[in-house]
Amino acid sequence: MTKNAIVVGAGIAGLAIARALSLKGYQVDVFERSERAVGASIRNFGMIWPIGQAAGIQYELAMRSKGIWQEIAKKVGFGYNQTGSLHVAYNNEEWEVIQELYESFISEGRIVELLSKELVINKFPEIKSKNLFGALYSGTEAIINPRLAIPLMASYLNESLNIQFKFGKSILHVENNLVFTTDKIHQADLIVICNGADFETLYPSIFQLQPITKCKLQMMRFKSRDANYDIGTSLCGGLSLIHYDSFKVAPSLQKLTEKYQQEMPEYLSHGIHVMVSQNELGELTVGDSHLYGLTHDPFDQAEINMLILKYLQNFCSTKSWDLLQSWNGIYGKLTNGASHMFMEVEKNVFVFNGLGSSGMTLSFATAENVIDTI
Numbered sequence: 457m458t459k460n461a462i463v464v465g466a467g468i469a470g471l472a473i474a475r476a477l478s479l480k481g482y483q484v485d486v487f488e489r490s491e492r493a494v495g496a497s498i499r500n501f502g503m504i505w506p507i508g509q510a511a512g513i514q515y516e517l518a519m520r521s522k523g524i525w526q527e528i529a530k531k532v533g534f535g536y537n538q539t540g541s542l543h544v545a546y547n548n549e550e551w552e553v554i555q556e557l558y559e560s561f562i563s564e565g566r567i568v569e570l571l572s573k574e575l576v577i578n579k580f581p582e583i584k585s586k587n588l589f590g591a592l593y594s595g596t597e598a599i600i601n602p603r604l605a606i607p608l609m610a611s612y613l614n615e616s617l618n619i620q621f622k623f624g625k626s627i628l629h630v631e632n633n634l635v636f637t638t639d640k641i642h643q644a645d646l647i648v649i650c651n652g653a654d655f656e657t658l659y660p661s662i663f664q665l666q667p668i669t670k671c672k673l674q675m676m677r678f679k680s681r682d683a684n685y686d687i688g689t690s691l692c693g694g695l696s697l698i699h700y701d702s703f704k705v706a707p708s709l710q711k712l713t714e715k716y717q718q719e720m721p722e723y724l725s726h727g728i729h730v731m732v733s734q735n736e737l738g739e740l741t742v743g744d745s746h747l748y749g750l751t752h753d754p755f756d757q758a759e760i761n762m763l764i765l766k767y768l769q770n771f772c773s774t775k776s777w778d779l780l781q782s783w784n785g786i787y788g789k790l791t792n793g794a795s796h797m798f799m800e801v802e803k804n805v806f807v808f809n810g811l812g813s814s815g816m817t818l819s820f821a822t823a824e825n826v827i828d829t830i
């Protein structure tokens with residue numbers, strides 16, 4: 457007899473788990489409290505970002521997930537753009553780190569190029585030349601537009617795998633293979649909770665003991681008045697070098713971190729590093745900051761957006777840009793350094809969460825792996 461499963465939450469984690477369960481033969485229902493997913497999964501850059509993942513299993517999961525995005529995007533018809541990524545260096549210390557990363561990544565077999573100042577300016581005319589040393593280009597990164605891709609992904613999973621989505625249905629309680637909504641009790645052989653930053657609302661006493669917190673990020677979106685404006689890749693300023701795990705292999709990273717601590721403490725205290733992605737509509741998504749805690753101020757800080765823009769203007773021409781939107785997003789972040797949490801909270805009830813800043817990059821393959829362990 458076919459087993460049935462219930463997934464709570466229709467963000468990327470819930471979609472990836474629903475897909476993985478369905479491929480294992482489960483009949484899957486996904487309950488999402490909102491009328492459409494409006495959490496972290498539609499508020500992000502849409503960066504599918506293997507470059508940020510450490511060598512080994514994390515990098516492999518990112519590459520596998522990327523393949524799944526690419527395959528589904530092709531079938532469904534939402535934009536999937538293999539932009540690659542460019543990390544730019546504007547001082548000696550950043551350039552040193554970038555050269556070390558290039559050596560290390562080449563030895564790992566990653567597709568990277570070390571670009572001189574001249575090559576960067578030639579290839580990417582929107583990059584500022586003043587004080588530029590050079591850049592690291594990686595060919596593996598891709599951009600999807602999450603605001604389109606997440607709802608289309610749910611429709612695709614419904615049509616191709618018969619996964620049933622129940623939008624506007626909040627899960628109030630889970631117990632003994634039963635899931636409670638306001639009007640009904642649903643039974644399932646397996647339940648997986650993917651409730652993102654609302655992790656403490658189900659099984660609160662268990663969550664109190666877990667190494668998990670919440671991270672709030674501020675973001676902005678711009679459109680250039682020049683219809684042909686094209687950044688040509690996804691852009692990252694030097695501050696991103698101290699953000700991703702995969703960059704820890706650079707021996708000079710400590711020196712660079714100390715330089716930032718001395719010269720730009722206000723950036724470090726807000727957890728700011730600056731990246732830009734461009735979607736198929738030409739819109740430019742810019743972020744971000746990282747503030748940690750269980751309760752966040754709901755208001756955005758103008759100072760953070762100003763710092764982000766000031767830093768961005770060091771490396772990217774923004775004169776023709778108009779601000780379209782600003783917003784914040786919150787995700788669950790593990791404090792023990794793990795890349796995700798997959799925990800059995802009672803028999804046949806699991807929680808999948810804590811994907812941090814890499815949920816779009818890692819969810820699909822990670823979900824397949826964790827479902828394999830059941």
Ligand SMILES: Cc1cc2nc3c(=O)[nH]c(=O)nc-3n(C[C@H](O)[C@H](O)[C@H](O)COP(=O)(O)OP(=O)(O)OC[C@H]3O[C@@H](n4cnc5c(N)ncnc54)[C@H](O)[C@@H]3O)c2cc1C
Binds near residue numbers: 465500502504626784
């Ligand atoms: C600003 C920002 C930028 C980012 N950029 C990137 C990026 O470029 N690349 C990348 O790889 N990652 C990025 N991330 C991280 C990524 O977006 C997250 O890791 C991922 O979206 C988390 O997915 P999730 O499904 O766990 O959470 P969410 O997307 O928040 O989904 C959780 C869902 O559960 C639902 N829910 C909660 N409680 C209940 C309940 N009781 N009943 C029913 N439904 C419920 C919510 O309504 C929500 O829809 C970024 C994150 C942010 C915030």
